[in-house]
Amino acid sequence: MAEVSIRDVTKSYGSTKVMHGVSFDVADGEFVALVGPSGCGKSTLLRMIAGLEEITSGTVAIGGRVVNEVEPKARDIAMVFQNYALYPHMSVRDNMGFSLHLRGAGKAEIAAAVEKAADILGLTPYLDRTPKQLSGGQRQRVAMGRAIVRQPAVFLFDEPLSNLDAALRVQMRAEIRALHERLGTTSIFVTHDQVEAMTMADRIVVMRAGRLEQAGPPLELYDRPANAFVAGFIGSPAMNLLAAQAGEGQVRLASGQMLPIDGAADGAVLYGIRPEHLALCAPDADGAIQVRVSSVESTGTAMFVSGESDGLTLNALFTDRPSLKRGDLIGLRPLPGLVHLFDAATGLRLN
Numbered sequence: 001m002a003e004v005s006i007r008d009v010t011k012s013y014g015s016t017k018v019m020h021g022v023s024f025d026v027a028d029g030e031f032v033a034l035v036g037p038s039g040c041g042k043s044t045l046l047r048m049i050a051g052l053e054e055i056t057s058g059t060v061a062i063g064g065r066v067v068n069e070v071e072p073k074a075r076d077i078a079m080v081f082q083n084y085a086l087y088p089h090m091s092v093r094d095n096m097g098f099s100l101h102l103r104g105a106g107k108a109e110i111a112a113a114v115e116k117a118a119d120i121l122g123l124t125p126y127l128d129r130t131p132k133q134l135s136g137g138q139r140q141r142v143a144m145g146r147a148i149v150r151q152p153a154v155f156l157f158d159e160p161l162s163n164l165d166a167a168l169r170v171q172m173r174a175e176i177r178a179l180h181e182r183l184g185t186t187s188i189f190v191t192h193d194q195v196e197a198m199t200m201a202d203r204i205v206v207m208r209a210g211r212l213e214q215a216g217p218p219l220e221l222y223d224r225p226a227n228a229f230v231a232g233f234i235g236s237p238a239m240n241l242l243a244a245q246a247g248e249g250q251v252r253l254a255s256g257q258m259l260p261i262d263g264a265a266d267g268a269v270l271y272g273i274r275p276e277h278l279a280l281c282a283p284d285a286d287g288a289i290q291v292r293v294s295s296v297e298s299t300g301t302a303m304f305v306s307g308e309s310d311g312l313t314l315n316a317l318f319t320d321r322p323s324l325k326r327g328d329l330i331g332l333r334p335l336p337g338l339v340h341l342f343d344a345a346t347g348l349r350l351n
Helices: 042-050 092-103 107-121 136-149 166-183 194-200 218-223 228-233
Strands: 004-013 016-026 031-035 057-062 077-080 154-158 186-191 203-208 211-216 240-247 250-253 258-260 267-273 278-281 289-298 303-309 312-318 329-334 340-343
Touching: 004 042, 016 042, 016 057, 016 203, 016 211, 031 042, 031 194, 042 057, 042 077, 042 154, 042 186, 077 136, 092 107, 092 136, 107 136, 107 166, 136 166, 166 194, 186 194, 194 203, 194 218, 203 218, 203 228, 211 218, 211 228, 228 240, 228 267, 228 340, 240 312, 250 267, 278 312, 289 312, 303 329
Parallel strands: 031 186, 031 203, 077 154, 154 186
Antiparallel strands: 004 016, 004 057, 203 211, 240 250, 240 267, 250 258, 267 340, 278 329, 289 303, 289 329, 303 312
């Protein structure tokens, strides 16, 4: 078994505490993504799991064994880095087999392991090339192949796609997910890109400023964010979060607009609605927010519309591509049952 257990992990650099008691579990064979803005501590946490950073307090266990004091090479993990970390003077074959060579494996064993990994990753034609003769995507495959030949209990990925162009990132997301399903190895994937996390992971752990904000399946975080930070971070384009006053089954926006809500909420709140949950209607329609269009962007499959309403900015996403232009006055009606309410002071979910 290769479950990973993180318990009350903290990290300090001198008197500066950067990790504040993080706890979560990764089940055997599960693919978990750590996401959050730059500086939230996700890469630091991954390096502590790998043994490349010391843990100030708390425990990291792999397969039921606490590994706080275990050397990285003895933790039965393999790490894939953002910058590939390939030896430029070695061939693809030698790069992929180097870790087995260090273990003292025989030539036949190394050759068999490298050929198997190369076949899985489509690298067989490139085994005798050096890294400089490869594309960025091919280099990333070599880095993954080097991890595969070790047959580790846990794969650790530290933003492995951030150096690739947009089209290749999409392709590599699918390849990494397919590789995970084929090998069934426990995987922890660090990224700042929540779309990567949503499309690849079984579960997502959202971090902010060294703290765990929420952990759960992608759609759970999307549909039921635990707080306003998660609501604004998960989803592209981001959820609209509007300051409002709640009471008697409705909210009053800063513009004075009154909107109905489900449940009993009182006082200062953040009224959340996702861009795709706003319906286009006439400006004077019941329950609509009157908006002056400030920008229209089309991706071909959808249209992203941004507008202003008495100092508030509201974003909407339409898949039917309505005919709109800058300056148009429109109505946007929140769809019933899809509104999120958060406490304005704490950010915690209310409904």
